[in-house]
Amino acid sequence: MGICPVCNGLEEKYFTCSTCGNELEEAGRLMDFFDDYSAYMPIDLMKLEDGYSDDYAKGLCPHLYKCPSCYNDVVQFIQE
Numbered sequence: 001m002g003i004c005p006v007c008n009g010l011e012e013k014y015f016t017c018s019t020c021g022n023e024l025e026e027a028g029r030l031m032d033f034f035d036d037y038s039a040y041m042p043i044d045l046m047k048l049e050d051g052y053s054d055d056y057a058k059g060l061c062p063h064l065y066k067c068p069s070c071y072n073d074v075v076q077f078i079q080e
Contacts, residue, residue, distance in 0.1 A: 002080025004029075004061035015076055017067040024065035030075055033064065052077075 005011035007029060015024045031046040032039040038046060047056040055062055060077040067074075 002059040002061075004078055004080050006063055006078050007061060013063075013076065013078060015065055015074065017070060017072050018074070019072045020067060020070045022067055022069045024067055024072075024074060027064040027066050030062040030064050 003010075006013055006026065013026070016022065017024055029039075029043075031041070031043070031050055034046075034050075043061075044056060050062060052060075052062060054060075055077060059080040061080055062075050062077055065074045065076050066072070
């Protein structure tokens, strides 16, 4: 199990919206939005069920970033 620097507050990552060019806001791990209990499940187990075939194998943590201007949602993969 790797350690995600964004989840653990070690780093902040900044991305821009491809639609309007504004800075995206980090909204959390993508898996936390699946259902009421997914935030309490083991992270590596959720990576096997999140629909991305190689995030577990490559040590990537999918995060949801949202644009406050145009409401565009983007999934960014953070290297653990």
